[in-house]
Amino acid sequence: MTDIPSDTRTAAPSTGEEGAAPRARAVAALDPAAERRRARRSRRYRWDMKWSPYALIAPFFLFFIAFGLFPLLYTGWASLHRVELGTPTDMEWVGLRNFSRLLEDDFFWNALRNTFTIGIISTVPQLVMALGIAHLLHYRLRGSMFFRVAILTPYATSVAAATLVFVLMFSRTDHGMINWALGLIGVDAVDWQNGDWTAQFAVSSIVIWRWTGYNALIYLAAMQAIPNDLYESAALDGASRWQQFRHVTIPSLRPTILFTCVVSTIGATQLFGEPLLFSQGASPTGGSDHQFQTLGLYLYEQGWFNQHLGRSSAIAWTMFLILVLIGLVNWAISRWIRRSA
Amino acid sequence: MASLKKRGAGRQLHGGKVAYAVLILFTIGSLFPLVWTAIAASRNNTRLAETPPPFWFGGNLFKNLEIAWTDANMGTALINTLVVAGTITVGTVLFSTLAGFAFAKLRFRFRGLLLLLVIGTMMVPPQLSVVPLFMMVAEFGWTDQLQSVILPTLVSAFGVFFMRQYLIEALPTEVIEAARVDGASSLRLIWHVVFPAARPAMAVLGMLTFVMAWNDFFWPIIALTQGGEPTVQVALAGLGRGQIPDQSVIMAGALLGTLPLLIAFVLFGKQIVGGIMQGAVKG
Amino acid sequence: MRYRTRTSRTAVVLAAVTTLAAGLLAGCAEDSDEDEPGGSSGGGGGGKGKTTLTVGVFGAFGLQEAGLYDEYEKLNPDINIKQNSVQRNENYWPALLTHLSSGSGLSDVQAVEVGNIAELTGTHASKLVDLGKTSGVDKNAYLDWKWQQGTTDDGKTIGLGTDIGPTGICYRKDLFKKAGLPTDREAVGKLWAGDWSKYLDAGKRYQKKAPKGTAFVDGATGVMAAVHASGKEKFYDAEGELIYQDSAGVQEGWDLAAQFAEAGLTAKLQQFQPSWDQAFSNGSFATVTCPPWMLGYIKDKAGDKGEDQWDVAAAPKPGNWGGSFLTVPEAGKNKEEAAKLVAWLTAPKQQAKLFDKRASFPSAEAAYGLPEVKDAKNPYFGDAPVGQVFAKAAEGVPVQPIGPKDGIISQYLADTGMLGVDQKGTSPDKAWDKAVKTIDNALDQ
Structure with a gap:
């Protein structure tokens, strides 16, 4: 899978074994039958040139419009209506009420706050750790491939499976793995799910576990792209390993770091499966105090539990606006970085 | 991509003991929850309520796997997920390659505009379309049938963008022109030029798509509500809701749902790691 | 060399396209299979003349386990009963609502939990058959409150009670x-x-x-x-x-x-x-x-x-904790046969059998005098006379x-x-x- 370029070039000129249009031109210039054939062929050729691009993008756009674009816009339409799950065709126009009520909806603000805090405590340690691990993996190591595969296995574990395991490890009583371990060092059993911060921490730990290795590999790929002479000249200047990391590695990785920040932020904004399955009985409220209810979970609760599809749509669009905002901020930051560089 | 080889040299420094120690710790942290899933799955519900928690295997593994397989519907779920993820992967890779090639190398009207549309919707969260999708699925009578989770995810804007970015570099325009001068039709061009050139990226996209489709959670639990035809994630969500309130069976279900991808990781670990790292450089 | 790569590529692409086609076809096939409301073979001109009735239930509902379907099939040789079971009512109920509103994907008989029955009588009664008029249904055999729960304000009985808790x-x-x-x-x-x-x-x-x-x-x-x-x-x-x-x-x-x-x-x-x-x-x-x-x-x-x-x-x-109803959607193909089945399944005699086999307590008062209920004892609970204990509670x-x-x-x-x-x-x-x-x-x- 790695030797791409050579492969491409040898495989490419495999055409032309029978399509001998140019040669035919010279030979059959005077033959009327060949002339007709040529005209037909060139007509077909022109037709092909003109329409084949559309044929190539058609399958994608067919599905894309039906299941991507249309629902996207229709969500906006539905958010302006009262729509109930039991009678989805029975829509009643309510204007912007579904949005305006979000402003005074404590559950919405609570979910927004939780999404934000869980996003921070899952993204920051995850990326910092990933950076450190990538740095270590960048050394010459025995069994480096083993390490790479091993730290990627959490990525193969689904949200649902991972959460079910973590729920058991974070059990309330002292037979939970984590409380038992804490007990060994003399800390009392923690009721992870019922505390505000503890629950958010536990939910974040699932995200951290699943994604740190993946991000480490992405950083590693970027580190391998850093030209070696940068390090060599730094070493000549007497820079220690740590100084090299700070002054060579980090600056070169800036675009990648920004990229992973964006992707992780988007992921964090949509966080859903972890908080849903972390609560007892997969209740969509995110704990008895809504202490770990995220926006994604609140949207689900409104739509498929409280059965208000219109209100749910309004939350979806608000989420989207927040993402656009994040995108704009990211764009501004990356411009700022480019200018300062 | 082409420069991967060159930069492969990277840094020559050897890792010290600390580096090994940290990496080994981190590896243990990554693997432990999975190993412990298997341990918990081999015990029974009562044992998991005792202190200290078990650290070695018990004798109930096969019994619990069997309960998970039948009562929690994991057997059906695994087959369904194979069908769903397989179809989605093939669809995404095929359609993305075709459209990506068109966007990368062909000229046609509205190309820029359409590409902008694709890129613009790439980051749109799935939450934004579930309500109408749900209404559509209900309207077509597709609830609880596999096409309700296959069709909406059959193409991906990211895939098109990914293939376009790759083909812009990997497929020299002269090669296409040469083929055109030789009178090759578009079909021949795609078959003999585009597919061979795109193959490495198709493999990466296919792998990413398969893992994503296998682990997809949000839309399936909405579309496959009745649980008669669950995917693995839907069946696991059912276990999380307390369908079988037995921790060892729940762990057996989690194990069954993870095992296929884990085996793939063990077999193709090197390729998958390589794929993700290449994908990262591209993305 | 080139020949080989080409065939392998052909094979891969062929396999891929086959998978795609098979996946899509599988989807569509299932679609056409279950698309018709009221189950598959229907009364159609199949020649055999056997009607298949589908029954949609949640959890371990017990009708099948207690052998009641088999018994009904024996009594009515031209009827075939197929059960679609969903584990949890939280999953079953929203899906049933959407199926009702779209009029598709429904079974001939649909079970409804007591926590949801009021939503049906309140807003979806028009989509369900009035079972009060089915022959063999005797209003007086049931506990009055149970009967009322399955009845709309204007007196249409859309759900017949199975068990109570x-x-x-x-x-x-x-x-x-x-x-x-x-x-x-x-x-x-x-x-x-x-x-x-x-x-x-x-x-x-x-x-x-x-x-x-x-x-x-x-x-x-x-x-x-x-x-x-x-x-x-x-x-x-x-x-x-x-x-x-x-x-x-x-x-x-x-x-x-x-x-x-x-x-x-x-x-x-x-x-x-x-x-x-x-x-x-x-x-x-x-x-x-x-x-x-x-x-x-x-x-x-x-x-x-x-x-x-x-x-x-x-x-x-x-x-009262739990208990269910059986309903018959109007969109079903075999409404009459389905209503007959429901009437039989919820009759006191069958409810007593269900209690005997599955401990689902009858909602038909008339069953309390039957020996299956009256004399029931539970050995695990120190031979407690559970029939009498719960009949008294039911009153x-x-x-x-x-x-x-x-x-x-x-x-x-x-x-x-x-x-x-x-x-x-x-x-x-x-x-x-x-x-x-x-x-x-x-x-x-």
């Missing part, structure tokens, strides 16, 4: 003995007869000499639900007005459950979660509210260790108005209210306000 209290004789409480079921029943606060007093007595590591009840939410089920009114009044905030019954349940939590009489468990199951086998609580179907559950979970330790006594005030179950959002309200009262009091030590007043806020938000369209 009159409640008793299951208790551990060994733990009661150690704590110095009586163990005989009559005496235990007298301990708290007629008043839930006496149940609390018994709990306090228990706690004074409680065996180590045990609590009096499983959890506060269970107590709350039991009290709520036994009141004259719950969340709606007889006019269908939402009164859950002022209802005396709701308040009594809330206060009592909170007192249980604050006095530390609970094991802080949430029902139907793994830890609850574990507690049955560890014996970490002494009493739990018991509808008839709970006896089987306890036997399953407590296992041999619990043999002869458990018994069942009358509840302070009996209530005492109050006629409680039900409403469309009963399910959501009770879940939120527990999940975002009482659970916090029990597990986190939130003050009851604060928890109440929180629960009310959540419920109001949920009910506001």
Whole structure:
């Protein structure tokens, strides 16, 4: 899978074994039958040139419009209506009420706050750790491939499976793995799910576990792209390993770091499966105090539990606006970085 | 991509003991929850309520796997997920390659505009379309049938963008022109030029798509509500809701749902790691 | 070389396209299979003339397990019965709603849980067949309140009752003995007869000499639900007005459950979660509210260790916990045959058989005199005369108005209210306000 370029070039000129249009031109210039054939062929050729691009993008756009674009816009339409799950065709126009009520909806603000805090405590340690691990993996190591595969296995574990395991490890009583371990060092059993911060921490730990290795590999790929002479000249200047990391590695990785920040932020904004399955009985409220209810979970609760599809749509669009905002901020930051560089 | 080889040299420094120690710790942290899933799955519900928690295997593994397989519907779920993820992967890779090639190398009207549309919707969260999708699925009578989770995810804007970015570099325009001068039709061009050139990226996209489709959670639990035809994630969500309130069976279900991808990781670990790292450089 | 790469590529692409096509076809095939409402082969001109009726149920409904389908097929050789079962009602119900509104994907017969029946009679009655007029259905055979629950305001009976869940209290004789409480079921029943606060007093007595590591009840939410089920009114009044905030019954349940939590009489468990199951086998609580179907559950979970330790006594005030209805959607193809099947399945005789085999307690009063019910004893529970215990409880179950959002309200009262009091030590007043806020938000369209 790695030797791409050579492969491409040898495989490419495999055409032309029978399509001998140019040669035919010279030979059959005077033959009327060949002339007709040529005209037909060139007509077909022109037709092909003109329409084949559309044929190539058609399958994608067919599905894309039906299941991507249309629902996207229709969500906006539905958010302006009262729509109930039991009678989805029975829509009643309510204007912007579904949005305006979000402003005074404590559950919405609570979910927004939780999404934000869980996003921070899952993204920051995850990326910092990933950076450190990538740095270590960048050394010459025995069994480096083993390490790479091993730290990627959490990525193969689904949200649902991972959460079910973590729920058991974070059990309330002292037979939970984590409380038992804490007990060994003399800390009392923690009721992870019922505390505000503890629950958010536990939910974040699932995200951290699943994604740190993946991000480490992405950083590693970027580190391998850093030209070696940068390090060599730094070493000549007497820079220690740590100084090299700070002054060579980090600056070169800036675009990648920004990229992973964006992707992780988007992921964090949509966080859903972890908080849903972390609560007892997969209740969509995110704990008895809504202490770990995220926006994604609140949207689900409104739509498929409280059965208000219109209100749910309004939350979806608000989420989207927040993402656009994040995108704009990211764009501004990356411009700022480019200018300062 | 082409420069991967060159930069492969990277840094020559050897890792010290600390580096090994940290990496080994981190590896243990990554693997432990999975190993412990298997341990918990081999015990029974009562044992998991005792202190200290078990650290070695018990004798109930096969019994619990069997309960998970039948009562929690994991057997059906695994087959369904194979069908769903397989179809989605093939669809995404095929359609993305075709459209990506068109966007990368062909000229046609509205190309820029359409590409902008694709890129613009790439980051749109799935939450934004579930309500109408749900209404559509209900309207077509597709609830609880596999096409309700296959069709909406059959193409991906990211895939098109990914293939376009790759083909812009990997497929020299002269090669296409040469083929055109030789009178090759578009079909021949795609078959003999585009597919061979795109193959490495198709493999990466296919792998990413398969893992994503296998682990997809949000839309399936909405579309496959009745649980008669669950995917693995839907069946696991059912276990999380307390369908079988037995921790060892729940762990057996989690194990069954993870095992296929884990085996793939063990077999193709090197390729998958390589794929993700290449994908990262591209993305 | 080139030839080889080409064939392998051809093979890969062919395989890929085949997979894609097969996947899509599989989808479509399934579609056409189940698309027609009312099941597959229908009455069509198949020649054989056999009608297949589909029955959609949730959980382990028991009709099939008790052999009732087989029996009906034997009585009616031209009928074939196929059951579609969904594990959890939380999954089953929203799907049934969407299927009803689109008129597709429905079974000929659909089961409905009591928590959802009011939403059907209220807003979806037009999509269901009036079963009150089916021949062989005798209104007087049923408990009146059960009959009314399946009937709309204008007298259309869209659901016939299958079972009900009159409640008793299951208790551990060994733990009661150690704590110095009586163990005989009559005496235990007298301990708290007629008043839930006496149940609390018994709990306090228990706690004074409680065996180590045990609590009096499983959890506060269970107590709350039991009290709520036994009141004259719950969340709606007889006019269908939402009164859950002022209802005396709701308040009594809330206060009592909170007192249980604050006095530390609970094991802080949430029902139907793994830890609850574990507690049955560890014996970490002494009493739990018991509808008839709970006896089987306890036997399953407590296992041999619990043999002869458990018994069942009358509840302070009996209530109803669970129970279902069978309905026939108008969109079905075999409406008449389906209605006949429902009438037969819910007749007293069949309900008595269901109780005998599956411990689903009959909603047909006429069944209580039949030997399957009258003489029923449960060996695991010290040969308790469960038929009589629960028949007596059934007579005492109050006629409680039900409403469309009963399910959501009770879940939120527990999940975002009482659970916090029990597990986190939130003050009851604060928890109440929180629960009310959540419920109001949920009910506001």
